[in-house]
Amino acid sequence: MTSVKPSLRSLPAWKALEAHYAKVRELHLRQLFADDPKRGERLALEAAGLYLDYSKNRVTDETLKLLRQLAEECGLRTRIDAMFSGEKINVTENRAVLHVALRAPKEASIVVDGENVVPQVHAVLDKMAAFADRVRGGDWKGHTGKRIRNVINIGIGGSDLGPVMAYEALKHYTHRWMTLRFVSNVDGTDFAEAVQDLDPAETLFIISSKTFTTLETMTNAHTARDWSLAGLGGDAGAVAKHFVAVSTNAEKVSEFGIDTANMFGFWDWVGGRYSMDSAIGLSTMLAIGHENFRAMLTGFHEMDEHFRTAPFEQNLPALLGLLTVWYTNFFGSETVAILPYEQYLKRFPAYLQQLTMESNGKHVTLAGTKVDYSTGPIYWGEPGTNGQHSFYQLIHQGTRLIPADFIAFVETLNPLGRHHDMLLANVFAQTEALAFGKTFEQVKAEGTPDWLAPHRVFEGNRPSNTILADRLTPQILGKLVALYEHSVFTQGAIWNIDSFDQWGVELGKVLAQRIIPELESKTELELRHDSSTNSLIQRYRKLKK
Ligand code: G6Q
Secondary structure, eight states, X not given: OOSOOOOGGGSHHHHHHHXXXXXXXXXXXXXXXXXXXXXXHHSEEEETTEEEEOTTSSOOXXXXXXXXXXXXXXXXXXXXXXXXXTOOOBTTTTBOXXXXXXXXXXXXXXXXXTEEOHHHHHHHHHHHHHHHHHHHHTOSBOTTSOBOOEEEEEOOGGGTHHHHHHHHHTGGGSOTTSEEEEEOOSSHHHHHHHHTTOOGGGEEXXXXXXXXXXXXXXXXXXXXXXXXXXXXXXXXXXXXXXXXEEESOHHHHHHHTOOGGGEEEOOTTSOGGGOTTSGGGHHHHHHHOHHHHHHHHHHHHHHHHXXXXXXXXXXXXXXXXXXHHIIIIIIOOOEEEEEESOGGGXXXXXXXXXXXXXXXXXXXXXXXXBOSSOOOOEEEOOOTTGGGGTTHHHHHHSSSOOOEEEEEESSOSSOOTTHHHHHHHHHHHHHHHHHHOBOHXXXXXXXXXXXXXXXXXXXOOOOEEEEEESOOOHHHHHHHHHHXXXXXXXXXXXXXXXTTOOGGGHHHHHHHHHHHHHHHOSSOOOOOSOHHXXXXXXXXXXXXX
């Protein structure tokens, strides 16, 4: 995979896209829709239960053809096959990238280093299911014999964002007698607030850490153990009933005092940000039950199969990824807004931030040469309609081009009077307003005085996708997450980067380890940082109590 490839900019499709961009950059969506009355029906795709309307994008048929050609020239097809067959496509860590194996059906075979990993995946799933049944059924008792009513997942990054998002997204499917909380930050407030109203006798901690060495998670895990034991009379034997682990590191797990019988494993071919459907999803399974969890996996798998087999013209993730490349590299867009019109998806944009930005925030190619084009855009967003009353102003009338994904469901899980029609009316209205805007003439025709008219003009031509599904089920959530995972993959394949490492998070971690003793030292130390860092450390040391 690392063989020297021609630079992206020199590919025929890239050059053709550059020339094409010069021709279409000013084309207005008003014009595109006027020229093709069926555009809204034509530029839509339905696959694996998701409907994507991509007609409100600044593309012509020629753009789409050239983007697909770019995908071919970049070897997207070969890259997809390499991932699915367990090749070590994470080259900087020499690892396979096999989150797709986490949702493969029992009879599938995916071989890594000579071994079919699918049976191992299902063995862990079965173990998780048995455990979840015992906790949910009240058979797993705490140290004092009380039933577990509270579950706290301690983890960070990939060991937190997926579980938090999935819990919020699937809350409708949870038992309400069970309280689920998530502690991630090393800021003690996170832990203190999570447990302040809980009884240790009824509280189970899941320590979720692939490496079991992460500073934040291990600090919180030790604090949790102290809190638990303090509340349970100090008997270290209580740990066995109140702590389980999700990790790849059995040695560290048992060093911490957790019986490895209560450890749920996964593998180095699962990246943190791609792990919510592995044992890292144990809190999700405890919350929604194993049948729902398995339904979510089925959803993931359906989207995987779609991505693996559908031709690029009909391939949702490939199309979404290519559109992002189009805006990022040709229009110079720097961000993508994720706007779910579904309250349960309130943490979805935060989840996608890690998935997309940790994956594609890279400055060198697979071969290690500096890229001469932009890579991963900034993903951000908030649920609608709230965002409409804050930042949408800039999307509508600001000077930046911000492609936006609107996500909505035909049915609500909480039917309440007219709420849902109003919610959906806003989705459709926003994408319409973004695309078509309001001209000076239209504003004037409303009797607006000349001086005010420019302020009320909406230029329009702001691109958006609308993703519609029937209803937010575990299965649909799996499809939605897989859609974005593979869109990220598509982008990474075009940019020829390693979407599966994250060296960028290392430096700060290492420096923090050096600074911790400098903050804690009782004696004066000679600081050897730059003058800014030195004086911040000195100020903190002087003022802290
Ligand atoms: C994700 C990253 C990162 C990781 C956390 C937690 O892809 O690798 O966010 O998930 O740093 O790591 P541990 O699970 O090892 O504690």
